[in-house]
Amino acid sequence: MDVVLIGAGLSGLTAATVLRAGGAEVLVIDADRQIGGRIRAFRDTETNEALADLGPTWIWPKHQPIVANWLKRLGLETFSQFNGGDAVILGYGPAPFRQLLPGQDGIARLVGGPTAFIEALASRLDPGTVRTASPAVGIHEEGSGRIGVHLSSGEVLSAQRVIISMPLRVAAATVDMPWAPPELANVMRRTPTWMSTHAKAIALYDRPFWRDAGLSGRIASRTGPLVEAHDHSGPSGAPAAIFGFVGWPPEIRKRDPEGLRHAILNQLTECFGPAAAHPTNLMVQDWATNPNIVSEVDLSQPADHPDVGPAVLRQAHLGGRIRFAVSEVSGVSPGLIEGALAAGEQAAMRHLDLID
């Protein structure tokens, strides 16, 4: 094996695709039972169609050249975020009111959702390239000059090179890396994993009835439980959906999941009328409960958007044999889809000696 990649999210799969196209033998492992990392869809149980995004939704291809390039390369299509009509504003006055809100220009969504990226990249890899349910617990130098990736099962995968494409804080807490200098270990612990403490709620409906009333599906709220919400319907309005970010802190969400669902339905009904009380489905995806994404440090600190991190994250270690490729290490748009594509692409190209 030339390269083992630890993490089958967007960064790891992008790096694997670039390495494979460059002729390298690659193996991607992931701790989870499914690939995609923070990119995940709620799917129709019969057709497997992606109905709603449980992780990221938005891209900005007008302003994100790496996203634009990969859309073209993978043949993926986009459509504009729906924003026709008024938003409902809550908690900014004695009663809810409606108002046009700016700020959605250039926001695009992928046809099929961001899992279309994951599927398109995975389909370019040879069968058997990705192994799920295989958590790495150690990355050690082997006597032969190779690197051993130790799995929780006790198996050791031997590779010439390793790309660490898992969240930095999770790696710092769960993967033994005796070669990592203290500066690197410190930076890894200091780098938050974007959105790892958040929960996203999605309500699916038979039709986007809020549009009939001239409402955009957008909510801006100081009262919650959804602090903001948006129309999440498909390109032609189907499947109809609203998504929102939950403002309740992780420990309260965990303590009272039924209370949260009840409060979300009440809020949607207050904003969009009685029809909102009866979604065909209501999902709450709580990323703060996924130990492959969130760490104890993330949960104990305010979740700031990551800045571009120190250069040590983009440098090679152990004589060029180990690199990082997760969105947060990117020199552009860290934490975002653009950052994940950039981190994966650049780590792979550096391994192939195509860039410095």
Ligand SMILES: Cc1cc2nc3c(=O)[nH]c(=O)nc-3n(C[C@H](O)[C@H](O)[C@H](O)COP(=O)(O)OP(=O)(O)OC[C@H]3O[C@@H](n4cnc5c(N)ncnc54)[C@H](O)[C@@H]3O)c2cc1C
């Ligand atoms: C709710 C939410 C909304 C978001 N919204 C947006 C948005 O609208 N636009 C945008 O640009 N970005 C958004 N983001 C951020 C975006 O999802 C991420 O930037 C991107 O998906 C990161 O991909 P990645 O491959 O770098 O990391 P990840 O997706 O975190 O992948 C890391 C992988 O490593 C695996 N792993 C962990 N530990 C181990 C181990 N020990 N061994 C093996 N594998 C391991 C994990 O299971 C995971 O699959 C959002 C994120 C969330 C959660």
